[in-house]
Amino acid sequence: MTTTCLLCETNKHTKIKFNQNFSPEDLTGEVFSARRSTEHYHYQILECQTCGSVFSSPILPYEKIAGLYKTSKQNYDDETSFINESYIAYINQNNALFKNREKALEIGCGSGFFLRALQKTGYKEVAGVEPSEEAVSKSGDLKDRIFTGFFEETNYAPNSFDLVTCFQTLDHLIDPFSVLKKIHEVLKPGGIAYLIMHNEKSLQAKFFGEKSPIYDVEHIYLFNKETLSRFVKKAGFNIMKLFDIKNIYPLSYWLRMAPIPMKKSITFMAKAMHLMNVRIGIYPGNIGIFIQKPE
Numbered sequence: 144m145t146t147t148c149l150l151c152e153t154n155k156h157t158k159i160k161f162n163q164n165f166s167p168e169d170l171t172g173e174v175f176s177a178r179r180s181t182e183h184y185h186y187q188i189l190e191c192q193t194c195g196s197v198f199s200s201p202i203l204p205y206e207k208i209a210g211l212y213k214t215s216k217q218n219y220d221d222e223t224s225f226i227n228e229s230y231i232a233y234i235n236q237n238n239a240l241f242k243n244r245e246k247a248l249e250i251g252c253g254s255g256f257f258l259r260a261l262q263k264t265g266y267k268e269v270a271g272v273e274p275s276e277e278a279v280s281k282s283g284d285l286k287d288r289i290f291t292g293f294f295e296e297t298n299y300a301p302n303s304f305d306l307v308t309c310f311q312t313l314d315h316l317i318d319p320f321s322v323l324k325k326i327h328e329v330l331k332p333g334g335i336a337y338l339i340m341h342n343e344k345s346l347q348a349k350f351f352g353e354k355s356p357i358y359d360v361e362h363i364y365l366f367n368k369e370t371l372s373r374f375v376k377k378a379g380f381n382i383m384k385l386f387d388i389k390n391i392y393p394l395s396y397w398l399r400m401a402p403i404p405m406k407k408s409i410t411f412m413a414k415a416m417h418l419m420n421v422r423i424g425i426y427p428g429n430i431g432i433f434i435q436k437p438e
């Protein structure tokens with residue numbers, strides 16, 4: 144199916160940035176699992192000449208993509224404590240924005256690991272949405288708090304959440320505008336949505352070009368600070384804070400994810416020097432944003 148520029152709502156002024164590099168039979172639920180070492184499959188990538196938005200088009204039909212997510216696996220269980228630490232820090236550093244901690248919702252919550260971090264930081268009631276059945280099966284006592292499926296299919300009451308989080312998910316959506324409008328609907332007036340996504344204009348993206356992990360068959364729409372700002376305002380939000388995300392991970396993780404030459408030799412040396420577990424904070428080219436539903 145064809146997708147169109149989110150801001151201009153047309154494809155009339157696009158140019159091809161990269162050509163599609165796979166055939167449809169290459170795609171499996173495995174490919175659609177987060178944080179695998181990437182195959183670098185991507186669709187044809189278009190760039191809108193009017194607003195600078197970058198997006199995949201054409202893409203597989205909705206049903207096919209939804210099916211791939213349902214059978215995808217949460218294959219980053221040993222990294223969840225690092226994700227929690229990196230992402231919760233921004234809430235704790237901006238306490239004034241997160242005064243009310245009654246109810247929080249996470250879209251794309253996996254096994255619910257961040258919901259647990261939210262509970263620890265004071266959220267009384269948490270809820271999650273996750274399409275991967277395998278991920279939800281690992282959620283333990285949070286299972287009855289998680290809806291197995293897509294956010295579009297849920298019917299949470301309007302004006303009910305103080306916080307909605309959505310990490311590394313917005314760029315995977317076929318219709319991110321509807322999702323953002325629905326987030327707006329379920330937030331209480333004054334409530335905050337905390338989103339994290341790749342920055343299409345990051346140094347890494349420029350440096351690695353087509354080899355950058357952001358050009359990926361899972362990513363439909365890619366954002367930069369400017370297109371993201373215009374997009375969230377269009378959905379009725381006020382921008383409270385827009386920032387670069389610093390992630391803390393062990394060296395072994397960075398080596399696995401980086402599209403660098405001589406990876407095997409560098410990994411071998413790092414292992415020999417017992418450096419694989421050294422924790423390193425890096426700005427990997429992700430944007431964080433706090434947006435508020437007006438009071």
Ligand SMILES: [Zn+2]
Nearest residue numbers: 148151191194
């Ligand atoms: Zn455009």
